[in-house]
Every structure is written in C-alpha cells, then in structure tokens.
Amino acid sequence: MTSHSWAAFHTAEPAFADTVRTRFEKYRHHVLATLRKDGSPRVTGLEVIFREGELWLGMMTGSLKARDLQRDPRFALHANPGPDASMDGGDVKISGRAVEVTDEGRLAAFSAAIGHPLPFHLFRAELSDVVRTFVEGEEMVVRSWRPGAGVVTRRRD
Template structure:
C-alpha cells in the first residue's frame, strides 16, 4: 500500500510538519536507489513539497533517474547537518517514485522551482510506503515514530 504526501499530511499532520521542517532545514539530502545489479546507490538530491506531493527532480540522464525508471523503490534521508542542527530528529521517507510525464503537471512544478532547462529534467512524484522519525525524547528516551499507509502511527521508546 502507498500514499501520496497529502494523504500522509491528513493522517499525521504533526509528524508531516516535522518531516517537512527537517527537509527544509537544508537544501541537499540523500537518496538511495537500486542499481541494475540490485546493489544500493546513494546520491545527493533536492526535494520539494508542492501541491500535496513530495517531488524528486533530477538532471537529464542522471544515474538515479535511470535507476528509478528501472526500479521505482527509493529511500530518502533528510540531511542531518553537523550534529547540532538535529532539532526535530532524524527523518527518512521510503516508497516508490512515479515518473511524471504530463506536460501540464511538469509546467506547474517548473513555475515554482525554475529548473535550469525546462525541457531537460526528470520529475518523479513520491508514493510513500513509510515515514520514520528518530529523536531524543525528554533527554532520556530514544524515540522512533513509524508511519505506514493504512496503519496508525507507532512510537517505540528505548532508554
């Protein structure tokens, strides 16, 4: 089961706001994709939250775009910063990337993002399979929040 960003926001607005804030704290994040041979590839990426979707835009012919065209599964981790910027905790999103080819949808994205070449970029919309937040709670617990489409938010705490 997957969910778009808007459905996640509706289901868990506080967690969604925290995740967006963590991604908004830095420009560059880490995307994991799968190579042809099934081994992982990690690369840098910028992400956008627009019109109820989480967007992944990529340069034309980039290896990460080719990976996603072949196998849409991905994991995305927000830039953790130098260690002191972890307000809100560590956040990760996983799911499937759906390539967008509709010219109107691409134009709507490009109006906001202004890519260097309107005719030369790959655009993917994220369909979420899970969202995870790990953080320190009350200075004594390691807390892990896990959300999956169709399931309630689950929080686990460890001392």
C-alpha cells in the same frame, strides 16, 4: 507494498507530517538511495520539493538515479543530518515508490512554478514508510508511520 501520497499522509497524520516536512526543509540537500540494475544500492545527493501537497524528487536528465527509478521505482530518502551531524530535529527517513511525471504540459508548468528550466526528470513520491528518530530526555524515541497503520511510537532507554 501499500503506498500513499504526501497529501494522504498529511491528511492522516498532520502533526507528524509537518514535523517531517520541517526537518527536510531545514537543509537544501539530502540523500537518496535507489537500486542499480544489479540490485545493489546507489546513494546520491538530492534536493526535495514540497509543492501542491506532494513531495517531489527532481533530477538531471539522464542521471543514474533517474534511470534507477525508471527501472525500479523503490527509493529511500534520508534527511540531511545537519552541521556536524547534529541531527537537530531528529533523524528522518522516508521510503516508498517514485512515480515519474512524463506529461510535457505538467512538466512545463512545474518548471515555471519553481523557476528551473527544462529538461529534468520529475518524480512524485508515494510513501510506504516514514520514520523519525530523536532523543527525548534520557530516551531514544522512534516514531514511524505506514499506510493504514497510523503512527507507532517506540521508546528505548
């Protein structure tokens, strides 16, 4: 699976990346899917951080979702649908791999920058797929991006 950093995605498709980021920043909590030891899905809440040109996933030390990502870094992230599931701004999903930050100096600097005390797990998102689904007029529009493929737009009545 090919993956890119948020910065590489933003460089390749700045308008689409800005739309996706705006959608995630609209609400504080989102939904993260990881894989359990037995391969079944685990779905949990998560706050995401866009900082230093990257998408970061932070979680409590020893949490099940952190242990899942340490064992198998694949994830899917779904933006909060909003009040009454309005999907204002569209339905946005990101899939990829989570790369854990283990350098103590880097963690301390990140902790100081966001004002959240250590300890916590910190993962940098490497993107393999970004999708936004929304309604435009009478059509459902699905816009997706994959590394090396650019943005593809499909429309359905």
